[in-house]
Amino acid sequence: MNSIFNSRTILIVEDNQLLSLIEEQIVERLGCKVVGKVPSGEEAVVWFKRLYPDCILIDINLEGKMNGMQVVQRIREQSRIPVIYITGDPELLSQKCKLQKGFTEVIVKPFTGQKLYQSLERIFQKEKVSQFEDLQE
Numbered sequence: 001m002n003s004i005f006n007s008r009t010i011l012i013v014e015d016n017q018l019l020s021l022i023e024e025q026i027v028e029r030l031g032c033k034v035v036g037k038v039p040s041g042e043e044a045v046v047w048f049k050r051l052y053p054d055c056i057l058i059d060i061n062l063e064g065k066m067n068g069m070q071v072v073q074r075i076r077e078q079s080r081i082p083v084i085y086i087t088g089d090p091e092l093l094s095q096k097c098k099l100q101k102g103f104t105e106v107i108v109k110p111f112t113g114q115k116l117y118q119s120l121e122r123i124f125q126k127e128k129v130s131q132f133e134d135l136q137e
Contacts, residue, residue: 004124005031011047013058013071014086015039019109023057023086026113030120041066045074053081055104055123057116060087082123086111 010027012034014020024034032054036047041062048056056075060068072083082104090108105119 005120008032008055008120008124009035009051009053011035011044011051011053011056012037013039013041013044013056013062013068015059015061015063019059019086023116026116027057027120029113030117032120040064041068041071044071048075048079048081052079055082055084055120057084057086060085060089084116084119084123 008031010032012020012023012027014023014037017039020037020039024037027034035051035053038044038047039062041064043064044056044058044062045066056072058068058071062068062071066074068085072085075081075083084105084107086107086109088109090106104123107115107119
């Protein structure tokens, strides 16, 4: 697959086991490595600190005390890691996004492997361009 995906690490935060498995299969087919899959926001924060992945795929509605946006808010205190929000309710997301920034991409359920591919490609391509610009300075 595309070389920008090689050796990239992804943390999946999804409380639906079937969706988590599907996301993992898509990500691995692209050449990325899933370094963790967790069902709750609290676990996501802990795993992020342990793993420092290249990107996080996160559902907005999670089991536990923290939703996906709260998780990202907490992670943003220490990192600008790319985040792909996954939601079944795009209206809820757009309302909350007016209050809080922090996501890189949004995917609406149900989604295709192509949509996830495009989102990851934009993230990693943007990062590659940014690294090149840093070298130019």
